[in-house]
Amino acid sequence: MTQLTMAKSINEGLRRAMADDPKVLVMGEDIGKLGGVFRVTDGLLDQFGAQRVIDTPLAESGIMGAAVGLAFRGYRPVVEIQFDGFVYPAFDQIVCQVAKLHYRTRGNVKMPITIRIPWAGGVGAAEHHSESPEAYFVHTSGLRVVAVSNPQDAYVMLRQAIASNDPVVYFEPKRLYHQKGEVDLDVDLADAPPMGLARVAREGSDVTLLTYGAQVSTAMDAATAAEDDGISIEVIDLRSISPVDYRTVAASVRKTGRVVVTHEAAREAGVGAELVASVTEQCFNYLEAPPVRVTGHDIPYPPAKLEKHHLPDLDRILDAVDRVLDRPNSQTGREEWGSLESGRGAAVGGSRA
Amino acid sequence: MTQLTMAKSINEGLRRAMADDPKVLVMGEDIGKLGGVFRVTDGLLDQFGAQRVIDTPLAESGIMGAAVGLAFRGYRPVVEIQFDGFVYPAFDQIVCQVAKLHYRTRGNVKMPITIRIPWAGGVGAAEHHSESPEAYFVHTSGLRVVAVSNPQDAYVMLRQAIASNDPVVYFEPKRLYHQKGEVDLDVDLADAPPMGLARVAREGSDVTLLTYGAQVSTAMDAATAAEDDGISIEVIDLRSISPVDYRTVAASVRKTGRVVVTHEAAREAGVGAELVASVTEQCFNYLEAPPVRVTGHDIPYPPAKLEKHHLPDLDRILDAVDRVLDRPNSQTGREEWGSLESGRGAAVGGSRA
């Protein structure tokens, strides 16, 4: 066991995966000499050389398409997208090729590509540097999607993602890069919990709080704060957001009967929507209150000085906890979708024709 | 009133919008002389010339980016994406530019772009020609998303979309292109229901069936079939899937207490997830059963000969209706997510490290 930052634990994950399997290579922008803008690939170029640590031209579709070709050739490319907001030029290659080639070729061509994405906000960054695009990939059949919340998971799940024959989108919360945690680099990967399993991060009995990535620590803080009010929150770190380990989720919900989901991404058709819908389908008779989502607003990511009003923080989570417990909360006395009841014409938009 | 196919009614919508406003232009692949692969732009080149009916080079990002520039200049481009599966190369321009420029420029630059997408399956087409990508756009803040189900709506909503100062993704179900319906081309657009409003396509009292696009006719057929079993289904044609008119939806759910959602797109984090989550949040106390989604499977779109096993048809909808009514159905006696209870290790995947 050793204390490592998440950035370093991912770095170790890459290093050891590359040492163990000559087919593993990493590619992306500025990952060579610079070691990546977050230094996650630091030292890899020196150790493995320019054929396995590839500084690519500045073109994400090109990177992803080349990775597909390398996978055709039997390689296991680990692609770094420099920031969450720069994955979109690669979207076509991801959705139409990476996700579908195994299906298209009836299993003959494997796509063991890991797409690493430094992810989400809370770091005061410029536009496009704080996005949470995970729902796009969760909605894309043929991909697996994971989000890590601590250095140990970051290490183990990266190794598992690289070892998987399926494409995995691997989200790394930027705001946790420099947080340290205990990491056992010598863990037996076969024995470690598979990346598909959720983890009960904290046990509780009143409310199930579902989340992933950096929001796990916010959720843990909320659970601690709620304890003072005598509220016992069970926090589940989903780890894999596609597929979701509903066995663990359902066990919790059947116990608590109350669910809050939180993520940074916009709410509409986000991962939270899937979680609420699935939990409702599976645990309806156990639910004591409608699940509540605490998410980013349905707005483009705002300027850095305003991001704290966008990101679901401890207070917004606790307010939602109050809601599912039917305690006084910010929406008490407000009709749900109150504004809907009034002004039919004007409020629906798009009527200027 | 006149009988028109949906393709023709969209054609008329384009023609009249162009005639009324010289800033409206259409652009895309093969939309000029050919009149589009579905003939939706037939005759427009002759009438309006090559500066307003623009055959573009074969590059969707280019088309969308050029449309953004034209919008900067005060034009109102109507972009045709040739098939649903070809929108992904334009994804970056849509997500980062079309959806965000109004926000980025604090309202100074308008993006009155209409993105027309011939959409969805059931037409026996080759790969990439039957996709349902709508959830990607619904999850993208800054866009409006509509899906039409009949020639009259197709005409009116297209006019409204083009007239809107916000970008609108406008989905046209391919399998309805040749279906005829009554169309009033002289309808007063200001008086017509705004595109944001849902429509109760059929009243009913036992189950609310939510859908949009071509699935509306399947849903109507299901409602008719259910009538024979004494089940009264209320079918709601959402028309706008972002935002959704939850006022109309909630009114129905409060009446029926039972909800089935159906769409062709994959289930995971799809529009149905949002609908179930929102309905549960807003109508929890009225719900008698967990809402059920009847959707495409979470698979890449299958080969044409197998698509009928992928698309949610009348029987699958009726099976779901039976489920929400607690009548015998295909899942009777099965534990929900039954397989989850067994075989923890192997079933979660990604464990081969």
Next chain:
Amino acid sequence: MTHTLTPTAEPAVDVDDVARLLNQDGERIADRELDPYVADIDAEALRGLYRDMALVRRIDTEGVALQRQGQLGLWAPCQGQEATQVGTARAFRSDDFVFPSYREIGVNFVRGAVPSDFVLAWRGEAHSTYNPYDINTATPQIIIGAQSLHAVGYAMGIQFDGTDQVAAAYFGDGATSQGDVNEAMVFASSFRAPVVFVCTNNQWAISEPVTVQAKFPIAGRAPGFGIPSLRVDGNDVLACLAAMRWAVDHARRGNGPAFIEAVTYRMGPHTTSDDPTRYRDKDEVERWRRRDPLTRVEALLRAQGEFSEDFERQVAADADRWGADVRSACLSARTREPIEVFDNVYDEPHVGLDAQRAQFAAYLDGFAGEEAGR
């Protein structure tokens, strides 16, 4: 000299400004640069090329017919492009790896596809049939241009492995407008990858003439990316073979990528769903009919006294056999079981999809009984 003003006039695009070894009358034209690449092509080899083209044309005709008869959902005819496809594909070694697009019937034929491979995808039975590793050919790409990057990535892998294989990507004139194809040139050039790009300029992208994509010769674009290129008569099978051998050789020797523009013509509709009379002149089609890739090889062979009746009969018989085989592969196709839509989405167990599959299996099980009951 990029620091002096380049001419502002648009370069004229002339379909005859191409490298050529056989003129329309089947006369052999000397070409100092290309001749060495086909020095070994004797009458026997030439007949082989002719035969390939004839069989490809027959497969194509059969495909169109099957579509017209409702046996295929769609067909993308390659008539007119046989020389481009056969000539270039004959330049590969079997261990080279090819990334074709949807119209490369002749390429797949040369690579070793079997009759069913040509029809089952268009019939809607499968997205693809052959195992790409069996014939070192990827499944035909429908997303315009995407495969160009796959070829580059594959070629990078070849480089890393230190073998002397090459990769190749086929795409159309329309495809050259896509970002992916240009990024592919950037990557290929930067990594000096052993990849050959083959642009089949058949003058049309569905209804759009090539001038919508490029008001300049497409082969002229590659050098700007540092990639040598050659513009070749795509209806001249000998020139296509020679040009492609040059390109493949260039890549195989470690000199990096090369680019071939084959100037040809799509004689038929874009696909069987298309109606080209809406957008192009009959005259143009007729002009190109006189450039038929088969007749000029036939003329050459006849002039050499190498086109015997026996050979003609043999080719006709072979073509008939291929036609029949394609037809019977089509008609005898078995549609997979409903539950098989779930196969191969993932390579490893998937808790979500496995549950969904089980749910659907239960639905299918119950279906018959329920159906009877309704």
Next chain:
Amino acid sequence: MTHTLTPTAEPAVDVDDVARLLNQDGERIADRELDPYVADIDAEALRGLYRDMALVRRIDTEGVALQRQGQLGLWAPCQGQEATQVGTARAFRSDDFVFPSYREIGVNFVRGAVPSDFVLAWRGEAHSTYNPYDINTATPQIIIGAQSLHAVGYAMGIQFDGTDQVAAAYFGDGATSQGDVNEAMVFASSFRAPVVFVCTNNQWAISEPVTVQAKFPIAGRAPGFGIPSLRVDGNDVLACLAAMRWAVDHARRGNGPAFIEAVTYRMGPHTTSDDPTRYRDKDEVERWRRRDPLTRVEALLRAQGEFSEDFERQVAADADRWGADVRSACLSARTREPIEVFDNVYDEPHVGLDAQRAQFAAYLDGFAGEEAGR
């Protein structure tokens, strides 16, 4: 002649293979082609260019300082690129429309940005400050290359409107690898749009040397798309002005797009978050320091006896004022109210977001009380 084999050797890239009107010592070099474009540039005008560059450098220095002092989240310095930015931007008319990327401080300065425009976005107060229509300049683009297409679309609009404006897009050497930039060239060429592409080749894309993007001169790529191009010394403000006037003139006269590659150097880090010592030589930086764009203009003016102490003092004073104004605009910034995150997502009422906004307003209302209660 695209049908003969093009050379396989990579063209050498020489940073001195550029059009130049002022050498490093500030000596005027005659250039038959470019001279006419700067015939009107007398000492007064030259001092104007010098002054612009000096003020831009000062704004840049202030930005770096403000970032170091924690007043800005980030800053993307333009030091070394002043001649490229000022020289090219001075070629526009005010009614031309410019699409810059994030590093174009000098372009925005010339276009008429006010002090707060340079800092508020980097401070995180707003994604953008000025109204693009006030200075006919789009908000700086962060998505690499995306703006190149916007410029083409805008230029198509100009064409349709029949005016003689031009549009322009600025992007870096790294950006040339992006599909969008290449598609922009395709569209511009096909539509003969009045657009000028300005590629600032500052030798680096963050840590990647330009050779990762292109093993050939970037200006050499445009002609392959049918676009005339010019490679110019990006540290020579006079040459940049001349080249850009040629390009703008070309576009304005209806001759279609033009492309400028300005060869310069990013003297500072990529952004204030970057540490260039990890990836580049001090020597290289020092070599380029001797090519400073300001000193060579100063040398020329001094040689002409046109660089008076008075002028020097005036420039220093103006720079100080700009520095102070930028600083105070930064320090006096007002952060918007929390609820304003909902502003301007849509132009028209939106039933979903309006409800969400109301919900959040209720939350914010209750927050103070609840906070006190906890």
